[in-house]
Every structure is written in C-alpha cells, then in structure tokens.
Amino acid sequence: MTLSLRARLLLWLILPLAAFVVVTALLSYDSASSTATVVQDALLLSSARTIGEDIDWVEGRLNADVPPAALEIFESPYQDQVFYKIVSAGKQLLGGNPDLALPSQESAQPIFYDSTLDGHNVRVVAYTRQLYDSGKVEPVTVVVGKTQGSRRAMLEQLWRPHFLRECLMLALVAALVPLGLTVELRPLMKLKNDVTDREPMQIEPMRAEGLPWELRPIVDAINQCIAQLKVHTARQRQFIADAAHQLRTPLTLLDTQIQYATLCKHRDLEVAAALDGMRRSTQKMTDMTNQLLLLAQAEAAPSRAHTRVDLSAVVAAVLEELVLAAHRRGIDLGAEFADDVHVEGNANLLHALVANLIDNAIRYTQDGGHVTARCTRQDDGAVLQVVDNGPGIPAEARAHAFERFYRGATQVAGTGLGLSIVREIAQLHGGTVALGHGEDNKGLVVTVRMPAWRS
Ligand SMILES: Nc1ncnc2c1ncn2[C@@H]1O[C@H](COP(=O)(O)OP(=O)(O)OP(=O)(O)O)[C@@H](O)[C@H]1O
Ligand SMILES: [Mg+2]
Known part of the structure; x- marks a missing residue:
C-alpha cells in the first residue's frame, strides 16, 4: 500500500x-x-x-x-x-x-x-x-x-x-499539520492541473513564478521535456514538408510524362492502354500521397498560432479551383455567403477542408446534379455547409465515413482519407463535423461548425 x-x-x-x-x-x-x-x-x-x-x-x-x-x-x-x-x-x-x-x-x-x-x-x-x-x-x-x-x-x-499538556500538543500537531500540508501542497496541485490542462501539442514552457523553490526542479524538468518535444515536432514538420516536396514533384512529373506519351498517338493500342493504366496508377498515388501528407500536416499542426481567416474567401477560392471539374460533369455549383464569417485558424488547412468537401460533393453526385456551399454565422459560430443532391451516405454508414480508408459502396476513384482529414482539421479549429441528408431524404449535407473569430 x-x-x-x-x-x-x-x-x-x-x-x-x-x-x-x-x-x-x-x-x-x-x-x-x-x-x-x-x-x-x-x-x-x-x-x-x-x-x-x-x-x-x-x-x-x-x-x-x-x-x-x-x-x-x-x-x-x-x-x-x-x-x-x-x-x-x-x-x-x-x-x-x-x-x-x-x-x-x-x-x-x-x-x-x-x-x-x-x-x-x-x-x-x-x-x-x-x-x-x-x-x-x-x-x-x-x-x-x-x-x-x-x-x-x-x-x-x-x-x-504535564502529561496532559504534552498529549494536547500532540493532538494539536496531528490536527494542524494535515491542514498546513493541504494549504502548502496547493502549488503542487496547481502544477498538476497546469500540466494536465495543457493541450497535447502545447509547446510553450511552463511558468515557475510563484512556485516554492522545491517545485522548480520539477517545472524545469517538464520544460526540458517540452523543449525536446518542440525540437521533435519541428523536425517532424520539416520532414513532412520535405517529404511532400520530394514525393509530389517526381509524381507530378511522371504524370505529365505519361500524359504526354499518351498524347503522342501511339499506333500500338496495347502500349496506349498500358500507358493509360500507368497514368491512373500514378494519379491514384499522387492523390494518396497528397491526402496522407495533408492528414499528417493536420495532425502535426500546432493548435495555436492561428490567424484570422475569411471562410467565405476560402470557399470562393476552392469553388474557383473546382468549377471546371463541376462543369465537365454538368453539375451546377453554387454558393451562398453571409457577411463576416471569419474563424481563427490555419488558412491552408481550412482550404484543404473545404476542398475535400466540395470535391466529394462533385465527385459523388450524378452528372447534372446540384452542389451548393453555404457560409453562415450562428450564435458564436461559423457554419459551413456543403449540400448536394447525389446518392448521400446511408445513416448507418455515416459513423464509419470518418474512418481512414473508408470508401463505402462506390465505383468512383478515391483514397478514403478525405473525411478523416476534414474531421481532423475541424477539431484542430475547435469545431465539429456532422453528416446528414438533404430534402426528401436525398443527397448529403455536411455541416462544419467552428467558433467564429473574436476580435
Ligand atoms: N458527397 C458525398 N455523397 C455520397 N457519398 C459520399 C460523399 N462524400 C463522401 N462519400 C462517401 O464517403 C466515403 C469517404 O469519403 P472520403 O472523402 O473520406 O474519401 P474518398 O472521397 O473516398 O477519398 P479522398 O477524398 O481521400 O480522395 C467515400 O468513399 C464515399 O463513399
Ligand atoms: Mg473525398
């Protein structure tokens, strides 16, 4: 014991x-x-x-x-x-x-x-x-x-x-010392709370001011640990950035070369078919690499050091990027923006969140369908909704849709990482993601709620 x-x-x-x-x-x-x-x-x-x-x-x-x-x-x-x-x-x-x-x-x-x-x-x-x-x-x-x-x-x-006096003194000590210890151990309890309340990736050193000197070595040891974590995190981030660069460039280059080779009108149909297969494989590899790196980035991103991001502007930028893809499939891509939908966050990651949702909506909705992105304010929150009138996700499968590599019953190409990335980024911004269905029980409505920017 x-x-x-x-x-x-x-x-x-x-x-x-x-x-x-x-x-x-x-x-x-x-x-x-x-x-x-x-x-x-x-x-x-x-x-x-x-x-x-x-x-x-x-x-x-x-x-x-x-x-x-x-x-x-x-x-x-x-x-x-x-x-x-x-x-x-x-x-x-x-x-x-x-x-x-x-x-x-x-x-x-x-x-x-x-x-x-x-x-x-x-x-x-x-x-x-x-x-x-x-x-x-x-x-x-x-x-x-x-x-x-x-x-x-x-x-x-x-x-x-004489004996009674000494017994009384003993009783007083037994009563007062625990009281004194409770008061004096408060800084230790506070230190414990400070450590447990810290966010997992919080890398600012802990403050030792106001603590009794006996506790300072503990704070120093924790700070040393945090400093090592900081170095490790920085190295990891650097590795992700390097890996992204190293992988993306040759894959993109390979893809371009294959496209070029395909365009060269080979007489040999078999070679053309093989080239086409290779092109699809490299495309899949590129997508997978991009998504995996994005997921790693979202997981490793510091939870603080965010800036003010205009969510409507992010959505507008994504729509601009994807409008061609929608147009090719005859999909009507629309948007509704309210005023002042700002959040505190990482602009690149928020861009990836919106891109994944609109990409899903365009990809899984049948040709000629409708996709709408909505940015609104609700109480203290910023709400992003991506609505489509495609096949939607059955209620029983919605919980699994956020799992990594979950693909559902679909023939459309994909890696199964998009929604896990979306959830990771939303949580990083203190937000939530919910899946629902549209009018007449059709289509998919993805709702992302995040705390709005507070000046
Ligand atoms: N808008 C949607 N309509 C219908 N089904 C969807 C929609 N969005 C996602 N899904 C289903 O959820 C699955 C998981 O989606 P997720 O975005 O995580 O992966 P993915 O789209 O398959 O691959 P990735 O986005 O990584 O390229 C999809 O495979 C699809 O079955
Ligand atoms: Mg997707």
Missing part, C-alpha cells in the same frame, strides 16, 4: 513526537515520584520527631505521651491511616502498634523504608533519640508509618497536568 505524501510527512512528524511524549512522560513521572517521596518522608520525620520530643523519664521509667499534633500533621482528604510505635533499647514497646515493622538495621540517622501493615503498603520512618536521666542514657526508637493515599494523589497532581 502506498501512503500519500501527506500521510508520510505526518507520520514522520507524529511518530518521533509521540516517542518524545512517552519518554518525557516517564521522566516526569519519575521526578514527580521522587518529589512526592521527599515531601512525604519529611512529614513522617517531622511527625516522628514531635513524638520523640514528648518521651520523658517519669520516676525512673520512660513515659511516652503522643501529642495529637504529631498525627494531625498527616490530615488530608485521602483518609490515610497513620501508625506509630515507640520502643526502648531492649525492644520494649512503650506505646503504639506492635505490628509496625522495625528497620532491618539500627542507625543514629533516621531510616526510611517501605513495609506492609494490615494488608496496606506503608511508608515508614524510624527515628532514634537518646534520652538522658541521672547518668543513664537510653536510646528510644520512634517508628511512624503511613498509607500511600496522599502520596499517590500528590504524584498525580505533579505528573498528570
């Missing part, structure tokens, strides 16, 4: 921080525990001393009166139980609870130790005091023990706020 960058960064921050919180919690627990022990031991010793103060010789015997203040010192809301025991040097009990354990060794210094009494854990101090009386010295040991309730409470009061 791959975690998102945000989750990884969060883990990198949270895990060490959580470890830090655990370690500091343990350390602060330890220190709070020592503090609570010191405070409690001081109280125990102070209580033992107070009891010790009130032990006296009375008529040659040791007498111990435990003052209430000595035990009141422990009063707290935690209901701790306090035990004491006073023993003389001969371990004789002078007062208190006989079950309270004595220290394992004797010492002139107070001894603190842990013990149990009636099933309770108790902290105990043993304090030995020397009592002097008419030359006699008797050490008396005062032992005071106390259950752990108030110590535990003090430990919690010392330790818990």
Whole structure:
C-alpha cells in the first residue's frame, strides 16, 4: 500500500513526537515520584520527631505521651491511616502498634523504608533519640508509618497536568499539520492541473513564478521535456514538408510524362492502354500521397498560432479551383455567403477542408446534379455547409465515413482519407463535423461548425 505524501510527512512528524511524549512522560513521572517521596518522608520525620520530643523519664521509667499534633500533621482528604510505635533499647514497646515493622538495621540517622501493615503498603520512618536521666542514657526508637493515599494523589497532581499538556500538543500537531500540508501542497496541485490542462501539442514552457523553490526542479524538468518535444515536432514538420516536396514533384512529373506519351498517338493500342493504366496508377498515388501528407500536416499542426481567416474567401477560392471539374460533369455549383464569417485558424488547412468537401460533393453526385456551399454565422459560430443532391451516405454508414480508408459502396476513384482529414482539421479549429441528408431524404449535407473569430 502506498501512503500519500501527506500521510508520510505526518507520520514522520507524529511518530518521533509521540516517542518524545512517552519518554518525557516517564521522566516526569519519575521526578514527580521522587518529589512526592521527599515531601512525604519529611512529614513522617517531622511527625516522628514531635513524638520523640514528648518521651520523658517519669520516676525512673520512660513515659511516652503522643501529642495529637504529631498525627494531625498527616490530615488530608485521602483518609490515610497513620501508625506509630515507640520502643526502648531492649525492644520494649512503650506505646503504639506492635505490628509496625522495625528497620532491618539500627542507625543514629533516621531510616526510611517501605513495609506492609494490615494488608496496606506503608511508608515508614524510624527515628532514634537518646534520652538522658541521672547518668543513664537510653536510646528510644520512634517508628511512624503511613498509607500511600496522599502520596499517590500528590504524584498525580505533579505528573498528570504535564502529561496532559504534552498529549494536547500532540493532538494539536496531528490536527494542524494535515491542514498546513493541504494549504502548502496547493502549488503542487496547481502544477498538476497546469500540466494536465495543457493541450497535447502545447509547446510553450511552463511558468515557475510563484512556485516554492522545491517545485522548480520539477517545472524545469517538464520544460526540458517540452523543449525536446518542440525540437521533435519541428523536425517532424520539416520532414513532412520535405517529404511532400520530394514525393509530389517526381509524381507530378511522371504524370505529365505519361500524359504526354499518351498524347503522342501511339499506333500500338496495347502500349496506349498500358500507358493509360500507368497514368491512373500514378494519379491514384499522387492523390494518396497528397491526402496522407495533408492528414499528417493536420495532425502535426500546432493548435495555436492561428490567424484570422475569411471562410467565405476560402470557399470562393476552392469553388474557383473546382468549377471546371463541376462543369465537365454538368453539375451546377453554387454558393451562398453571409457577411463576416471569419474563424481563427490555419488558412491552408481550412482550404484543404473545404476542398475535400466540395470535391466529394462533385465527385459523388450524378452528372447534372446540384452542389451548393453555404457560409453562415450562428450564435458564436461559423457554419459551413456543403449540400448536394447525389446518392448521400446511408445513416448507418455515416459513423464509419470518418474512418481512414473508408470508401463505402462506390465505383468512383478515391483514397478514403478525405473525411478523416476534414474531421481532423475541424477539431484542430475547435469545431465539429456532422453528416446528414438533404430534402426528401436525398443527397448529403455536411455541416462544419467552428467558433467564429473574436476580435
Ligand atoms: N458527397 C458525398 N455523397 C455520397 N457519398 C459520399 C460523399 N462524400 C463522401 N462519400 C462517401 O464517403 C466515403 C469517404 O469519403 P472520403 O472523402 O473520406 O474519401 P474518398 O472521397 O473516398 O477519398 P479522398 O477524398 O481521400 O480522395 C467515400 O468513399 C464515399 O463513399
Ligand atoms: Mg473525398
């Protein structure tokens, strides 16, 4: 499973921080525990001393009166139980609870130790005091023990706020860091959108302004890639131009030579027939080469850097070129132009689009038919319609008509590339092509819609 960058960064921050919180919690627990022990031991010793103060010789015997203040010192809301025991040097009990354990060794210094009494854990101090009386010295040991309730409470009061503070800090980091990352990762998301929104052939470099410096190497790498693409595209375009020149010239020359040879009135009919066949083949090759190059040009054309093109003028120029072909077949070639039908585009490619459509209409319409080219404005669009009253294309075949090398059921010569070129060029200009039928379900109406030029 791959975690998102945000989750990884969060883990990198949270895990060490959580470890830090655990370690500091343990350390602060330890220190709070020592503090609570010191405070409690001081109280125990102070209580033992107070009891010790009130032990006296009375008529040659040791007498111990435990003052209430000595035990009141422990009063707290935690209901701790306090035990004491006073023993003389001969371990004789002078007062208190006989079950309270004595220290394992004797010492002139107070001894603190842990013990149990009636099933309770108790902290105990043993304090030995020397009592002097008419030359006699008797050490008396005062032992005071106390259950752990108030110590535990003090430990919690010392330790818990610290621990809670650190937990709160951890929670704040866990909440704020993803928020901060979301905000800070926005430039990355924007960069991603910029890259995905780019058109396939857009070759302008990407802008790095306003991006954090960590992202600049990525933009540089993308720009390097774009620069290579630019060189590659330029080379490809150059290749197409060269190929067009290299192929067209000899083919046209060959065609002219064959035409000339045919015109030379060969007596030999077979040679004339062979020459005629060769002429048709070269004509087909020329057409195919021209169409393939046009298709390659349309596919490789940059989608921007267009100029303002008068669509009506393009149609008029094409009609002028094809009027002879129409005339030969007795086809009535007409045109209807509205004012200001301008588009933003590549004039050569638009010329090829119109030429392919009118050529189709003339080629596939029966002798004496009608072909009309219309240029109109519709809302924000420029619309070109080529209408004929020929056989048309059956509705079920229309979707296939745009496929490369699709020829339909026709005996008329052609390469099957014209309509794919038309669609490619229309799309390059942000437009669409639709096929329909004319009046009485007859003929073909090709409608090309493109965004009109906006000044
Ligand atoms: N105006 C039309 N009337 C009837 N059929 C058409 C018309 N235009 C195209 N077609 C049909 O659609 C097919 C594809 O047309 P397209 O222009 O793509 O190729 P082509 O005309 O065969 O060859 P090319 O245009 O490359 O010389 C044609 O072969 C023809 O069957
Ligand atoms: Mg065609």
